[in-house]
Amino acid sequence: MAKKNLPIKLFQKRQKIDDRRVEGGGGDNVPKWELSGHLLAERAESFIAPINELIDVFQKRNDSREFIPATLKIDIDDNAIAKSHRKDIQKIFNGKVTKNNIIGFLDSNSAIVKVDSIEEGLQIKNNIANYLKNPRGISAIESIEVFKPxxxxxxxxxxxxxxxxxxxxxxxxxxxxxxxxxxxxxxxxxxxxxxxxxxxxxxxxxxxxxxxxxxxxxxxxxxxxxxMPKYQVETDSIESEDTLDIKWPTDGIEYPIVGVLDSGVSRNPYLEPWLLEDKFSSYPDELIDPMHGSCVSSIILYGDQLQGKNWTGNTGCKIFDATVFPDQKQESIDEDELVENIREAIKNNNHIKIWNLSLGTASESSINDFSDFGKALDDIQLANDVIICKSTGNCRNFEKGHPKSRVARSGDSVRCLVVGSVAHSKNTHDIADINHPSPFTRIGPGPANSIKPDLVSFGGNAGLDGGRTIQNGVNAISHDGSAVKIMGTSFATPRVTSLLSELNFKINETFNPTLLKALAIHSAKYPTGISLPISERVNQMGFGIPDSADEIIYNDPHEITLILQENITRGEFIEILEFPFPESLIDDDGFFYGEIKITLVGQPVLREKQGAEYCQSNLELKFGTYENIKNRDTTKANILNEIGPDDTQNVLLDSNYKSLHLKDTESEYARERVLLNYGKKYQPVKKYSVNLSEMKDSRQRDSLANNRKWYAKIKGTYRDFAETLAIQDGEELNQDFTLIVTIRDTKAQKQVYNEVSRLLAARNFMHSNIKLREEVNVQIEDEI
Structure with a gap:
C-alpha cells in the first residue's frame, strides 16, 4: 500500500463562474387528494363548529389576559404536508393581514395556529365558508379543534x-x-x-x-x-490487573484541550500531569464523585494505549474538568439544572472548542419531535462555536431479550456528534460479535428519521449467564488510579472526542465545526464482517468507525481529498462545472472508473417549535457528468443563468448501481459503500461512497463515457416556515457547509494526487494544502 504523506487540499469555488441563481419552474397540477363537490362542502362544514368554540373562548376570557392569542390544533393530510401546499393552508388562517398564523408543529402532521382576536376568528370562519375559493387549503386539513395542552x-x-x-x-x-x-x-x-x-x-x-x-x-x-427529566451516569466497573505507564507532557510542546462535562476528574497519577489547574464546578467537593469523569478522561488521554490500538492517534491533550453532575448517591439533578451547568461551563470557557458529554437519560427520543435537552445543546454549541461529542445512551433491553431502544432523548441533538458503541472483543457469554453494535448501545433513527448516532467506537460488550448480566468492558483508569474494565456508550464517546481534539489541533486553520465533523464522518468505515444491509448499518452504527487523525489528513499518490468550505444564501446555488476529476481514470472500455466518496455537512437553520420540522434547512447535492456547457436564453421566463450544463447525470443516485452490489455485505468495499436515497429529507449530514465500476451497463454508457466532463452542484432549500419568518424579520437565510470529495484510483496505478493538483490550477481554482502544525516536505512532480 502506498504511503500516505500528501496533505489533503482546500479549494474555493470560482467567484461568479460557479455562482448561480435559483430559477422558478413547475406547474400547478391539481393533486389527487383535492376534494370537490359535496365532499369539499362537508369538509368545510365540519370546521365551522371548532371556530365557533374558539370565538366563545375569547368571549369568556379574563380581561387581564385578553391580549393572549387563542390557538387551534389542525391535523394536515399526509399527502399535503409538502412545502408547496403550505401557502394554501395559510390562506385560511391569515385573516385579512398577510402573515403566517401557523406558529408551530406538535409532530409531523399536527400544527398550532394562533388567532389574535374575535375579528380574526370571524375572518377565518368566512374563509372556510367560501371554500370554493381555496379548495386545496380546505382539502389539505383533516380536522380542526381548539388546542388543549x-x-x-x-x-x-x-x-x-x-x-x-x-x-x-x-x-x-x-x-x-x-x-x-x-x-x-x-x-x-x-x-x-x-x-x-x-x-x-x-x-x-x-x-x-x-x-x-x-x-x-x-x-x-x-x-x-x-x-422534569432527571439525568444519570452509569459507573459499574470491574477491577483489572492490567498495568499502564504514566505519560507526561513534553516541556515546550503545546497540546489540544478537551472539556469534560461530567461528574468531575480526579488528580490521580495518570491524569494529574494533563489536568489544567483551572476548572469549572457547579458543586462543592463533598458533593462530587469523580469516578465516571475520571474513566472518561482516561480514555480521552490513554484510550489507544489502554487497548493497544491506534484508534484515534491522539498524542496527548490537556483536560479541562467541567463538573456539571453531582454525586448521585447524595444528590439528583434535574434536566434544567444540567442545561444551566453545561451552558455556564462552556460560555465561560468557549476558547475550548471540543467537549465531551457522556451523560444520559433512560427515556427514548420521540419519533416526531426533538427533545428540549437536544435543542438546548444545539443552542449552546451555536452560541459558543463549539462541538459537543455526545453519547447515544445505554439500554438494558438485552437482559430481557428485547430489541435495542432508539437513541435517548439526550442524544437527539442535531449539532452534536452523537456516538454509539461497538464491541471490542467477545468472551464466552457475550452477545455481540467483535466490531458489531454492543448489546447495550441505543440505535437510530433519531426524530424525523435523522441519522443518529453519527459515528460509533469501542465501548464494550455484555452477555448473560443464567440470567445474570456479564460485563466485558473496555480498559479505563478509575478515580483512584487503579485499572478497571467498564462498559457503555459513555466510554465509546471519548474516543471520538479524542480524535476531534487531535484533528482540531493538527489542522492549523480557523476553527470550523462543520469541517471537523465532516472529516471524522468522511473517514468512517464499517468494520469487517458486518452483514447488515446499508440502511440498517446506518441505523445501528451511523456512518461507522472514524479513522485515526493522520489517516484523515493525508492522502497517498493514488487518491486526493478536496475540501470546499462555503456559505450558500437562499435564492442561490453553487454549480462547479469542469470539476477536476482525473482524466487518467479511464478503463479499457473507455469509461471513467474509480471510487468517489463525498461528505456534506451543513450548519442547519433550526426552529424549536416546529416538531418534526425542527431542521428548517437542507442542502441538496448532485455530483456527476455532463456533455457540454450550453448558453441559455435569459430573456425567457424563469431563465436567470446565462450558461448551464447539458445532459447532466448524477452518479450518486443509488438507482444507477447493480442490485448485487447494493446487497453486498462481504467484499472489502462493502465497508465503505454508502448509497442512501436521502430524497427530500432535511438531513444536515449526507455521505455517499460509490465505485463507478459497479454502475449498471446502461448507466455507464450514459454517464461515464470518457468525453464527458464532471460537475458538482450544491443548492440550499428551506421550509416554508423559515422562509415566511425570514421575510417578516428581514433575515437573509443562509447555511455554512463543508463539502469533502475523495477520488481514488481503485487500481492504484495513476498519480491522482498530482493530476488533480494540476487540474485545479489549470482551471483557475484557488487551492492550497490544508495548513498543518507540523510541516511535511512534500514532493509533487510537475505541480503548477
Missing amino acids: FIVDIEENQAVKISLIDFLNYEINNAVKIAFIKYCTEFNIEVKEVNYSSGLIIFKIKNASKGVLDSISGFEALESITF
Whole structure:
C-alpha cells in the first residue's frame, strides 16, 4: 500500500463562474387528494363548529389576559404536508393581514395556529365558508379543534416542566411570561423560568402536586406540563490487573484541550500531569464523585494505549474538568439544572472548542419531535462555536431479550456528534460479535428519521449467564488510579472526542465545526464482517468507525481529498462545472472508473417549535457528468443563468448501481459503500461512497463515457416556515457547509494526487494544502 504523506487540499469555488441563481419552474397540477363537490362542502362544514368554540373562548376570557392569542390544533393530510401546499393552508388562517398564523408543529402532521382576536376568528370562519375559493387549503386539513395542552398525571411533590406557546412575537411572549408568573402567584405557586434556548419558553415547579397542576391548567398560553427529566451516569466497573505507564507532557510542546462535562476528574497519577489547574464546578467537593469523569478522561488521554490500538492517534491533550453532575448517591439533578451547568461551563470557557458529554437519560427520543435537552445543546454549541461529542445512551433491553431502544432523548441533538458503541472483543457469554453494535448501545433513527448516532467506537460488550448480566468492558483508569474494565456508550464517546481534539489541533486553520465533523464522518468505515444491509448499518452504527487523525489528513499518490468550505444564501446555488476529476481514470472500455466518496455537512437553520420540522434547512447535492456547457436564453421566463450544463447525470443516485452490489455485505468495499436515497429529507449530514465500476451497463454508457466532463452542484432549500419568518424579520437565510470529495484510483496505478493538483490550477481554482502544525516536505512532480 502506498504511503500516505500528501496533505489533503482546500479549494474555493470560482467567484461568479460557479455562482448561480435559483430559477422558478413547475406547474400547478391539481393533486389527487383535492376534494370537490359535496365532499369539499362537508369538509368545510365540519370546521365551522371548532371556530365557533374558539370565538366563545375569547368571549369568556379574563380581561387581564385578553391580549393572549387563542390557538387551534389542525391535523394536515399526509399527502399535503409538502412545502408547496403550505401557502394554501395559510390562506385560511391569515385573516385579512398577510402573515403566517401557523406558529408551530406538535409532530409531523399536527400544527398550532394562533388567532389574535374575535375579528380574526370571524375572518377565518368566512374563509372556510367560501371554500370554493381555496379548495386545496380546505382539502389539505383533516380536522380542526381548539388546542388543549398536554398535562401529565403526576404523584405528589414532583418537579414538572411547563412549556408555554411561542407566539413568535417578542412583546406578546414577554407579556405572556409576566402574566403567567402573576397567575401562579395568585395560587401561591412558586415557578422559575429556565433557559433552554431562545425558541423555548419553559418554567419549572419543583414540588408540584395534582392540585397545583389543576390550578394552572387553565392558563391560556399553556402548551404542556411534563415531568422534569432527571439525568444519570452509569459507573459499574470491574477491577483489572492490567498495568499502564504514566505519560507526561513534553516541556515546550503545546497540546489540544478537551472539556469534560461530567461528574468531575480526579488528580490521580495518570491524569494529574494533563489536568489544567483551572476548572469549572457547579458543586462543592463533598458533593462530587469523580469516578465516571475520571474513566472518561482516561480514555480521552490513554484510550489507544489502554487497548493497544491506534484508534484515534491522539498524542496527548490537556483536560479541562467541567463538573456539571453531582454525586448521585447524595444528590439528583434535574434536566434544567444540567442545561444551566453545561451552558455556564462552556460560555465561560468557549476558547475550548471540543467537549465531551457522556451523560444520559433512560427515556427514548420521540419519533416526531426533538427533545428540549437536544435543542438546548444545539443552542449552546451555536452560541459558543463549539462541538459537543455526545453519547447515544445505554439500554438494558438485552437482559430481557428485547430489541435495542432508539437513541435517548439526550442524544437527539442535531449539532452534536452523537456516538454509539461497538464491541471490542467477545468472551464466552457475550452477545455481540467483535466490531458489531454492543448489546447495550441505543440505535437510530433519531426524530424525523435523522441519522443518529453519527459515528460509533469501542465501548464494550455484555452477555448473560443464567440470567445474570456479564460485563466485558473496555480498559479505563478509575478515580483512584487503579485499572478497571467498564462498559457503555459513555466510554465509546471519548474516543471520538479524542480524535476531534487531535484533528482540531493538527489542522492549523480557523476553527470550523462543520469541517471537523465532516472529516471524522468522511473517514468512517464499517468494520469487517458486518452483514447488515446499508440502511440498517446506518441505523445501528451511523456512518461507522472514524479513522485515526493522520489517516484523515493525508492522502497517498493514488487518491486526493478536496475540501470546499462555503456559505450558500437562499435564492442561490453553487454549480462547479469542469470539476477536476482525473482524466487518467479511464478503463479499457473507455469509461471513467474509480471510487468517489463525498461528505456534506451543513450548519442547519433550526426552529424549536416546529416538531418534526425542527431542521428548517437542507442542502441538496448532485455530483456527476455532463456533455457540454450550453448558453441559455435569459430573456425567457424563469431563465436567470446565462450558461448551464447539458445532459447532466448524477452518479450518486443509488438507482444507477447493480442490485448485487447494493446487497453486498462481504467484499472489502462493502465497508465503505454508502448509497442512501436521502430524497427530500432535511438531513444536515449526507455521505455517499460509490465505485463507478459497479454502475449498471446502461448507466455507464450514459454517464461515464470518457468525453464527458464532471460537475458538482450544491443548492440550499428551506421550509416554508423559515422562509415566511425570514421575510417578516428581514433575515437573509443562509447555511455554512463543508463539502469533502475523495477520488481514488481503485487500481492504484495513476498519480491522482498530482493530476488533480494540476487540474485545479489549470482551471483557475484557488487551492492550497490544508495548513498543518507540523510541516511535511512534500514532493509533487510537475505541480503548477
